[in-house]
Amino acid sequence: LFLSCAIIAEEGLEMQVLEKTVKSIADTAKKAGVKIVTGDFKVVNKSKADKIFINTSGIGVRRQNTRIGKSFIRNGDSIIINGSIGEHEMAVLSEREKFGFSSGIKSDCAALNGLIEGVQEVSDNIHFMRDPTRGGVATTLNEITDGLKYGMLLEEEKIPVSKKVSALCEILGFDPLYLANEGKVVLICGQQDTEKVLSAMRRHPMGRKSVVIGKVIKDYKGKVVMRTLADSLRIVDMLSGSQLPRIC
Incomplete structure (x- = not known):
């Protein structure tokens, strides 16, 4: 419903960059049906920020009868994602590092409140939702399974x-599973509702390419494993070390 928005700008930031940023924030908030009700603006010395930092906080209303949390995850639940992974981190990395060639990759940054609302309208068996930002899908799923009496099985051929x-x-030696995303949601739902959840997601512009990438299993307690293209099983660990580049 409501957002705060604070901007920290580096001394010397071009005015057109600031204007473009603020306009984008306003347009996106309007499209998402969210009001920005308070904010702040600070300028720091040159080289003390990466041009511009933005932070927000939000407040909303919890839907009645919503039961979402790790404790509701069950054996056989489907793991769904709303599209291809890794675009955001690769887009940021390409822009920062100036490789000398154009990757043509665009960030997937997007508001997903409309997508989530549509899913909740068709199913009461959404057991967990999470955005796979820092550390990507692999780290997000490991954080979910930590402490659970279940494991998770991913299918490499189904991961978009x-x-x-x-x-x-391939050029840089990165694993897409560990790349940050800004317009994706990992959703875990009851197996019986998988098809209608997928249908609802695919009706929304941000969910056209939604797919099931795995399921919750009773084996491998507290771990994430992946069936590879070679039909072998691989343990998918948490991201080790610092994420490069640090983007969120």
Whole structure:
């Protein structure tokens, strides 16, 4: 419903960059049906910020009868994502590092409140939702399984990765599973509601390419495993070390 928005700008930031940023924030908030009700603006010395930092906080209303949390996850639940992974981190990395060639990759940054609302209208069996930002899908799922009496099985062939992201990952030695996303949601729902949840997601512009990428299993308690293209099982660990580049 409501957002705060604070901007920290580096001394010397071009006015057109600031204007473009503020306009984008306003347009996106309007499209998402969210009001920005308070904010702050600070300028720091040159080289003390990466041009501009933005932070927000939000407040909303919890839907009645919503039961979402790790404790509701059950054996057999489906793991769904609303599209291809890794675009955001690869887009930021390409822009920062100036590789000397154009990757053509665009950030997936998007508001997902409309997508989530549509899903909740068709199913009462959404057991968990999380945005796979820092550390990507792999780290997000490991954080979810930590402490659970279940494990998770991913299917590599079903995990959506665009050709451009895949190619750049091969060049740089990155694993797409650990790349940050800004317009994706990992959703865990009861197996019986999988098809209607997918249908609802695919009706929304931000969910056209939604797919099931795995399921909750009774084996491998507290761990995430992936069936590879070679039909072997691989343990998918948490992201180790610092994420490069640090983008969120």
